[in-house]
Amino acid sequence: MAPFTPGFLGRDRSADTTLPPGQYLTHDFPVLSAGPTPRIPLDRWEFTVMTEAGVVRRWSWAELLALPSETPTVDLHCVTKWSKLSTDWEGVSLDTLLGDVDTAADYALVRSYGGYTTNLPLEDLLDGKAWIAYRYDGEELPSEHGGPARLLIPHLYLWKSAKWVRGIELLIEDEPGFWESLGYHNYGDPWREQRYQGD
Amino acid sequence: MTDYLDGNVLAGPLREVFGVDLTTAGTRCVGCGQAAHVAELRVFTDAPGIVARCSGCDNVIMRLVRTPDAAWLDLRGTTALRVPLG
Ligand SMILES: [Zn+2]
Numbered sequence: 001m002a003p004f005t006p007g008f009l010g011r012d013r014s015a016d017t018t019l020p021p022g023q024y025l026t027h028d029f030p031v032l033s034a035g036p037t038p039r040i041p042l043d044r045w046e047f048t049v050m051t052e053a054g055v056v057r058r059w060s061w062a063e064l065l066a067l068p069s070e071t072p073t074v075d076l077h078c079v080t081k082w083s084k085l086s087t088d089w090e091g092v093s094l095d096t097l098l099g100d101v102d103t104a105a106d107y108a109l110v111r112s113y114g115g116y117t118t119n120l121p122l123e124d125l126l127d128g129k130a131w132i133a134y135r136y137d138g139e140e141l142p143s144e145h146g147g148p149a150r151l152l153i154p155h156l157y158l159w160k161s162a163k164w165v166r167g168i169e170l171l172i173e174d175e176p177g178f179w180e181s182l183g184y185h186n187y188g189d190p191w192r193e194q195r196y197q198g199d
Numbered sequence: 200m201t202d203y204l205d206g207n208v209l210a211g212p213l214r215e216v217f218g219v220d221l222t223t224a225g226t227r228c229v230g231c232g233q234a235a236h237v238a239e240l241r242v243f244t245d246a247p248g249i250v251a252r253c254s255g256c257d258n259v260i261m262r263l264v265r266t267p268d269a270a271w272l273d274l275r276g277t278t279a280l281r282v283p284l285g
Contacts, residue, residue, distance in 0.1 A: 179247050
């Protein structure tokens, strides 16, 4: 095997080689939205987890903020082909929120204020891979980016990181979400370029 | 940004599928019953697909996704699509 050329091992974060296939680098933060931006008063905001047995756990805004938070720095990959690297967030790990939930479910359906949904395997929400994020770049999460809180699941295309998140249903059977039911890939791994059904 | 456009932006995408201009077609919202021509819908295009909503209740009237080899169309938000002919 040929020796590595100098620089090969040093990841140049601005080079396209660090991006999933078909993506381009952007430094701004494009706003994508399939509808009007929901405005949720914090005193009425809640996040729920409902198990396949119908058992519901609820967190108010104050209860969410009282949980231990993490500050992940992650890369974002949108299916519309832009990627934004090294974004700074603060939020609560789904491991914390789902840790003592009694479930045999393999799937999750995420629901947002405003009606958006997205689905994914439950295991993709666990083991430090997903957060309910409420701060971005040191500030409160702006509503156009999903505030007061959004799902952040950076290892999948960004449509899975549901903005204005309201709750998660744990399901025995997979149920396709808003874009997954209309031609987009059910899983959406950017590194395997799973944009559309059949990819 | 997140603002919507009017339904005339659906002219091209729907013509690609059906071969006719559907902006004058009539819809009726399954959410609130409001009747509207396609051209009067509120259309969000800064998204992975095109989402057309009722101006009365924000219910999704139709959705369109163009993949490299297919068009996916969801019309569940309208009770019918009245297409003027002749
Ligand atoms: Zn309506």
